[in-house]
Amino acid sequence: VSAQRIAIVGGGVAGFRAAERLRELGFSGALTVIGAEPGAAYRRPALSDEVLAGTSAARISLRGRLPVRTRWLGATRVVDIDWERRALVTDRRGDVLFDQLIVATGLRPRRLALFEQPELAGRVHVPTTLGAALRLREAVRRRGRVLVVGAGLVGTEVAAALARQGATVVLSDAATRPLAGLLDADLGDALAELHRRRGVQLRLGAAPVAAARRGRIVRVEFADGTVAEVGDVVVAVGAEPAVDWLGGLPAAGPGGVRCEPTLHVVGRDDVVACGDVAAWPNLRFGGATARVEQWTNASRMARHAAEALLVGPGAASPYAPVPWGWTEQWGMRIHLVGARRPADTPHVDDGAPTAFSGARTWTDLLGRTVGGVVIERPWATLALARRIETECPAPNAASLSRSADPHEAPGRHQRTGRFRRTKTAANQHQPA
Amino acid sequence: VSSVHVEHRRCRRHGLCLLVAPDAVRVSRSGRVEPVARPSGVALDQVREAARQCPVQALEVRE
Numbered sequence: 001v002s003a004q005r006i007a008i009v010g011g012g013v014a015g016f017r018a019a020e021r022l023r024e025l026g027f028s029g030a031l032t033v034i035g036a037e038p039g040a041a042y043r044r045p046a047l048s049d050e051v052l053a054g055t056s057a058a059r060i061s062l063r064g065r066l067p068v069r070t071r072w073l074g075a076t077r078v079v080d081i082d083w084e085r086r087a088l089v090t091d092r093r094g095d096v097l098f099d100q101l102i103v104a105t106g107l108r109p110r111r112l113a114l115f116e117q118p119e120l121a122g123r124v125h126v127p128t129t130l131g132a133a134l135r136l137r138e139a140v141r142r143r144g145r146v147l148v149v150g151a152g153l154v155g156t157e158v159a160a161a162l163a164r165q166g167a168t169v170v171l172s173d174a175a176t177r178p179l180a181g182l183l184d185a186d187l188g189d190a191l192a193e194l195h196r197r198r199g200v201q202l203r204l205g206a207a208p209v210a211a212a213r214r215g216r217i218v219r220v221e222f223a224d225g226t227v228a229e230v231g232d233v234v235v236a237v238g239a240e241p242a243v244d245w246l247g248g249l250p251a252a253g254p255g256g257v258r259c260e261p262t263l264h265v266v267g268r269d270d271v272v273a274c275g276d277v278a279a280w281p282n283l284r285f286g287g288a289t290a291r292v293e294q295w296t297n298a299s300r301m302a303r304h305a306a307e308a309l310l311v312g313p314g315a316a317s318p319y320a321p322v323p324w325g326w327t328e329q330w331g332m333r334i335h336l337v338g339a340r341r342p343a344d345t346p347h348v349d350d351g352a353p354t355a356f357s358g359a360r361t362w363t364d365l366l367g368r369t370v371g372g373v374v375i376e377r378p379w380a381t382l383a384l385a386r387r388i389e390t391e392c393p394a395p396n397a398a399s400l401s402r403s404a405d406p407h408e409a410p411g412r413h414q415r416t417g418r419f420r421r422t423k424t425a426a427n428q429h430q431p432a
Numbered sequence: 433v434s435s436v437h438v439e440h441r442r443c444r445r446h447g448l449c450l451l452v453a454p455d456a457v458r459v460s461r462s463g464r465v466e467p468v469a470r471p472s473g474v475a476l477d478q479v480r481e482a483a484r485q486c487p488v489q490a491l492e493v494r495e
Contacts, residue, residue: 064483299484324451333444378445381451
C-alpha cells in the first residue's frame with residue numbers, strides 16, 4: 001500500500017463501495033471522492049419506484065458508513081485531467097491531486113432535443129438523480145397527467161409507480177414492446193398487457209415527433225399521428241457512459257472505459273474503473289468486453305476494483321461475476337441473471353412460456369447455461385444463478401493471461417458436468 | 433460480536449441474500465428471511481456482502 005493519494009470520481013454506489021473497501025484493506029493515504037450530486041450515495045434504483053411512491057430520501061440510504069478520513073466533495077464535477085501534474089480539474093473545488101484513480105462516474109441519461117425547448121422548462125423530467133425524482137413526484141401530484149417516453153427499465157418502473165399513485169400515465173416507445181432489449185417477444189407482450197390492465201395507456205411503435213406548450217398543457221405528437229396531452233413529460237430513453245471528463249485517456253470512449261479482466265484501465269497500472277461506466281471482459285462468459293448496467297454489480301465491482309488498484313495488475317484477480325439484476329413493476333419481480341449473447345439459444349425451463357411463471361434461460365454454443373430471466377420465482381432465480389456458476393466457472397488464476405480465451409483454458413471446463421436440464425432445484429422449492 | 437437484522441417490512445424477497453450468503457441466511461417456513469444469530473468467519477463475510485448487495489438494503493449487520 002504505497003500510494004499516497006487515491007481519488008475516486010463518482011459519488012454513486014460504486015464510488016462509495018470503493019472508498020469503503022480501500023479503508024477495509026488498510027489504505028491509509030489521502031482519499032477523496034468526487035460526486036456530481038450534493039448528498040451522500042443512495043439506492044439509485046429506488047428513484048423510479050419507491051421515491052415516486054412517496055418514500056423519503058432518508059429511506060434510500062446505503063448500508064454502511066463513509067469510511068474515516070474520507071473527503072467527500074459533493075455537487076462537484078471533474079471537467080478534465082491534467083496527467084502531467086496528476087490533477088483532476090473540478091468545476092468548483094479547484095484541483096484534486098492523485099497518485100491513483102478510480103473511475104466510477106456511471107451513466108449520463110440521454111436527452112431528446114424535442115423536449116429541450118425553453119417553453120417546456122419545468123415540465124420535462126429526467127428522473128435519474130434524487131433531486132429530479134423529487135421534482136417529478138411533486139409535479140405529477142400537482143398536474144396528474146404524465147407522458148413517459150421510453151419503455152425500458154426506468155420508463156416502465158416510472159410509469160407503474162406514477163399510475164399506482166393515481167396519475168394518468170401514457171407510456172410510449174419506438175419499439176413495439178416494453179423492455180424490448182431484455183425480454184423475449186412473448187414476455188414483453190405479457191408485460192405490456194399487465195401495464196394496460198392496470199390503466200397505463202401504451203403508445204408502442206411510435207416515437208414522439210413534435211412537442212409544444214398549449215397553455216397549461218404539453219401537447220406531444222407521435223409518428224403515427226396520435227397525440228398525448230399531459231402536464232408533464234418523463235424522458236427515459238437510456239443513458240451513456242459518463243466519460244467526457246476523461247481527456248487524454250485512450251481507453252475511454254462512447255462504449256465506456258475499457259478495462260483488463262482485473263478492472264485496470266487498458267494501458268494504465270494506476271487507474272481502475274467500476275460500475276456502469278466500465279467495460280471489461282468477463283472471463284466467465286468468454287471474455288467479450290462489455291458493460292453491465294446493474295446496481296448490484298456496481299457494488300461488487302467497486303470492491304474488486306479497489307482491491308485490484310492496491311495490489312496492482314500482476315497480483316490482481318479477474319473480475320468474473322454472474323450478473324444479477326432486477327426490476328419490480330406492479331409488485332411483480334423480474335430477475336435478470338447472467339449474460340446473454342445473440343448466438344445463445346433460448347430454453348423455456350418450466351412453466352408456461354407466456355404466463356409470468358416460467359424461467360427463460362439461454363445456453364451458449366457449448367451447451368452451458370449462461371443466463372436467464374425469471375419472473376416472480378425467487379427460488380428459480382437462485383437455482384439458475386447457481387447453475388450458471390457451476391456450468392460457467394470463474395476463471396482460475398492460470399487462465400488469466402491478458403488475451404486468454406477461457407474456452408481454451410485447460411482444466412476447469414472439462415470437469416464441469418452438465419446440470420440436469422429437465423428439472424431444476426427450483427421445482428422442488430416452491431415459495432410458500 | 434456482530435449481529436444481523438432483517439427489516440421485514442422492507443424485504444421484497446428477491447432472494448439475493450440466499451445466493452450471496454448461503455451459510456448465514458435461510459428462509460423460515462412462513463417465507464421470511466432469517467439470518468443466523470451470531471455469524472462469524474466465512475458466514476459473517478457472506479452476510480456483510482449480502483447487506484451491501486441487497487436491492488432494498490433490508491439487511492443490516494451491526495458490528
